[in-house]
Amino acid sequence: MIEEKKIGKVFTYLEKIGVAAIKITDDHLQIGENIRFKGPNTDFKQEVESMQIDKKEVEYVEAGKSVGIQISNKVEKGDEVYKAL
Numbered sequence: 001m002i003e004e005k006k007i008g009k010v011f012t013y014l015e016k017i018g019v020a021a022i023k024i025t026d027d028h029l030q031i032g033e034n035i036r037f038k039g040p041n042t043d044f045k046q047e048v049e050s051m052q053i054d055k056k057e058v059e060y061v062e063a064g065k066s067v068g069i070q071i072s073n074k075v076e077k078g079d080e081v082y083k084a085l
Contacts, residue, residue, distance in 0.1 A: 004036060004082040011066070013075050019052075019068045020075045029067070029083060030060040037071070039079030046072050 007029060012021035020037070029035070029048060036045045050070040051058050061067045 003085040005085055006080055007083050008081040010075050010077055010079040012077065018071055020071050021066060021068050022081050023066050024061055024063050026063050028060060028062045034084040036082045037075050037079050038082060039076055042075050042079045044073045
């Protein structure tokens with residue numbers, strides 16, 4: 001089983017463009033890492049391929065920041081975000 005660490009929470013989902021806005025609360029996140037979205041109606045994994053802060057592409061984001069991530073499935077506000085260790 002893959003170990004996971006909770007790193008943040010979804011605070012907005014922009015359905016038209018398939019972007020989850022996430023507040024990173026612990027650790028960091030970077031392009032190429034695998035993350036998991038988990039909530040009452042959500043549970044899927046994907047690789048981080050695109051992240052933006054204020055409409056600018058970023059490769060890395062640390063705890064305390066908010067970031068938009070292009071995702072493949074629908075998420076809901078409050079869904080938790082984990083990353084594979």
